[in-house]
Amino acid sequence: MKLTARSSGVLLSILLALGIGLRLYHLDQRSMWTDELFTLAIAQYHPLIPIAGQPDYRRIQVMEISDADTFLTAKAAEQSPPLNDLLEKASITWFGPTEIAARLPAALLACALLAWMASFAWLQREPYLRRVMHWNVFLLAIYPVLLLYAQEGRAYSAGVSLIGMGGLLWMLRWREGWRKWCPPNWMEILLLSLASFAHYNAMLLVALLLLPDAVMTLWQRSPQGAIRLGTLGVLVFTWILLNAHAIFFTAKGGVAWGTTGGWYQVIETAALDVLATLHPHWLGLATVLLVVMVGMNYLGTPRQKYIARPVALRLCALAALTLIYLVLAGKVAAIAGMANPRYFIFIIPFVAIAMAMLLAEIRSGWIALAAAIAFVALAPASTRLELSSNNDDFRAMTLAAIHGSENDSVFLYPIPILRDVYRVSLHRFLDSDPIQRMVEIGTEQDAKQVCERLKSKPHVVALGHAWGQPLIDAVYAACGQQWSERTSEKFHNTFAEHWRTQ
Numbered sequence: 081m082k083l084t085a086r087s088s089g090v091l092l093s094i095l096l097a098l099g100i101g102l103r104l105y106h107l108d109q110r111s112m113w114t115d116e117l118f119t120l121a122i123a124q125y126h127p128l129i130p131i132a133g134q135p136d137y138r139r140i141q142v143m144e145i146s147d148a149d150t151f152l153t154a155k156a157a158e159q160s161p162p163l164n165d166l167l168e169k170a171s172i173t174w175f176g177p178t179e180i181a182a183r184l185p186a187a188l189l190a191c192a193l194l195a196w197m198a199s200f201a202w203l204q205r206e207p208y209l210r211r212v213m214h215w216n217v218f219l220l221a222i223y224p225v226l227l228l229y230a231q232e233g234r235a236y237s238a239g240v241s242l243i244g245m246g247g248l249l250w251m252l253r254w255r256e257g258w259r260k261w262c263p264p265n266w267m268e269i270l271l272l273s274l275a276s277f278a279h280y281n282a283m284l285l286v287a288l289l290l291l292p293d294a295v296m297t298l299w300q301r302s303p304q305g306a307i308r309l310g311t312l313g314v315l316v317f318t319w320i321l322l323n324a325h326a327i328f329f330t331a332k333g334g335v336a337w338g339t340t341g342g343w344y345q346v347i348e349t350a351a352l353d354v355l356a357t358l359h360p361h362w363l364g365l366a367t368v369l370l371v372v373m374v375g376m377n378y379l380g381t382p383r384q385k386y387i388a389r390p391v392a393l394r395l396c397a398l399a400a401l402t403l404i405y406l407v408l409a410g411k412v413a414a415i416a417g418m419a420n421p422r423y424f425i426f427i428i429p430f431v432a433i434a435m436a437m438l439l440a441e442i443r444s445g446w447i448a449l450a451a452a453i454a455f456v457a458l459a460p461a462s463t464r465l466e467l468s469s470n471n472d473d474f475r476a477m478t479l480a481a482i483h484g485s486e487n488d489s490v491f492l493y494p495i496p497i498l499r500d501v502y503r504v505s506l507h508r509f510l511d512s513d514p515i516q517r518m519v520e521i522g523t524e525q526d527a528k529q530v531c532e533r534l535k536s537k538p539h540v541v542a543l544g545h546a547w548g549q550p551l552i553d554a555v556y557a558a559c560g561q562q563w564s565e566r567t568s569e570k571f572h573n574t575f576a577e578h579w580r581t582q
Contacts, residue, residue, distance in 0.1 A: 083210060092198045092217060099194045099221030103187050103230040108179035111475035114501055114545065116233040120182050121500035122158070123169035124507075126151040139325050143497055147515075156322045159330040159416075163277040164235035177508050179233075179475075186237035190230035193241035193429075194220060200248060208440060215436035218452065220244070223432060224461035225357050225425055228469055236425050239278030243285060244429030246271030250289050251433060255394070261296045263305035273312050275426075280327075281409050282426045283316065288405055330416050349419050350410035356421040356465040358431055361458035366435045369451070370395075373441060387441050398434040402427050421468045472545065477574035478505040481543040484578065489517065489539045492530070492555065494548025496520045502543060524554040531559035542577040549575060 083091070112120065130136050130150045137150065140157045151169065155162040167185035175181035197220060201213035220226060229236040249268040254261070264272075272290070276283040290309060297305030320327070355363070373387040405427050413423050442448045481491065491514055493502045499520060506514040521530050534540055534555075540563065542552045556579070560566065563579035 083214065088202060088210070088214065091214060092202055095217050095221045096194055096198050099217075100191045102222070102227050103190045107183050107187060107231055110179075110231070110471055111473045112179055112182060112233060112505075113470040113472040113474070114498065115470070116182060117474060117501040117504050118498075119165055119168060119233055120172065120177060121504040122151070122154050122165050123172055123182075124177055124504055125500065126154040128152075128169075137322065141326065141329055152322070157326055159326050160235055160279055161277040161283070161319060161323070163274060164233075164238045164279075167238065168233060177504065182233035183231055186232060186234065187230050189238045189241040190226060193244045196245045197248065211440035212433070212436045215439040216433055219362075219432045219435055219455070220429070222456065222459045223428060224359055224459060224465060225421070225428060228461065228465065229422060229425060235279045236422050239275055239282035240425050240428055242271050242275035242278060243282050243426050246275060246286075247289065247429050248433075251430075254292070258292070258296065261293075261300070263297065263302050264290070264293060264308055266308065269308045269312050273315050276312070276316050277319065279426070281412065281423055284408055284412065285405050285426050286312075288401065288408075346414045346419075347410075350413065352464060353413075353419060353421040353468075354406050354410070354424050356462050356468065357424040357428070359465075360462055362435065362455060365454055365458060366438055369438055373438070387438075391437055391441060395434055395437060398430055398437075402430055402434070421465055472573040473571040474501070474505045474574055476571040477543055477576045478509050480569045480571070480576040481541045482506065482509050485541055486539060488537075489541055490534060490537050491518045492521065492534070492540055492542040492552065493518060494521050494544045494551035496522045498545060498548075521548075521551045521555055524551060527551075527554040527558040530555050534559065535562070538581045540579040542575075542579065544575065546570075546573045546575060552577065 125147060126145075126149055128151050131148060134148045134150070135153075137152050137156065140149070140153065142157045142159070145154050145157050149157075151162070151165070155165055164185060168182055171181045171184045172178075175184070194217065197213065197217045201210065201217055204210040204213050226237070226240065229240070246268050249271070250264065253264065253268075272286045276286050290312070293305060294309055296302070297309060370387075376386040406424060409424055409427075413419055439448070439451055442451060491502070491506060493499065499518065503513070503515055503518065506518075519530060519533050521527065542555075544552065552575075556563075556566065560579070563581055565580040565582070566577060568575060568577045
């Protein structure tokens, strides 16, 4: 299938418009969920420069973060690097603490990945590589997991986009093998450094990518390689030193919530999460295509090969990289006790390139069109990926909570670690910080102490995540007789109640 300059430009323009439109359309359609609001709170309430009398940095755990802590302290106490939160801090400073502002960095970086890949596709003159890059843009534009996380205010889209851009430079460098190796350029180092500061699973993949470069640097005694890899290493190691206490805390299961059971269940969960991320429908279609091409290689004449040997070798190399990364990332998730398809997202650009290489081997335009239609038809996300997407409805909860509230209304909330999640959501719709009006309940045994704080309050608004409903019920059971009216509304994983004396 031959692409002219005109047809290439038209095709890439359509794919870019489609991909960018899917990423930016209705960014604020869904309410922010728990982790998005936690990230927003870190960005909103913790200054880059310490207030008077406060240190620039102190070594604490995530449960010990206070309002006076700097952004550096708060991020170092959490289990993820700071890049996405820093970008979000800039975004909400300019546009306010809304869903669109919180998700804009993720969405724009997702669009940047498409534009980056499209520019290489447009500039490429080698026919085969040109076809690969066009197929790659096509797949990335509609990849279900990329679309899902491009519209979430967390680090996953930023990490996969940056590692996709840097990873393309890495793949082009290594395309001809170790005999023609050259050290990474500064753009590749910059992109992979930024990816490392997005998420630790992205950092793990960066380490895997650059390990062969470290070996070649030592073997060839390359000063350029040593300086560039050393620069990345110093940057990453500096952050790890600041965040080491949180890393060890997480590695011991300090924030565990997902991976439980024996080793068989852990492996099964990780395998299902991997399939959900990589998209099982596309993997199945690509596998069928590969089997057919390999079979036709053996059935055809020696001069006619449906998949060339160099392509097969590169596919094997990408498959090995993918498998090693997935095993290591799965091990990290199991140790931390955190299971979700999103933790495997960072390998997607390499999987997409592998599938694009396979599709680029199709010589017939009609078969290529049929393959494209099949990939589009099978593009909807799998059920497991859809179910893994968090959709806690804090927006509806908060709007119901503030409806009818007065300046003297008190906000009662469960699960103290989520204080700033409720706070940032209330702050947005009240247009003032509600922190002085918030009362927490941590355990059912605390109900009597909470009742003392609520005594003589004519209006109490109870709100929170569904997990905390028993705590709210415990308070009402202890002293609810002082409020003659109790109304309740339930939303997806959240609730809001109004207790009034009359």
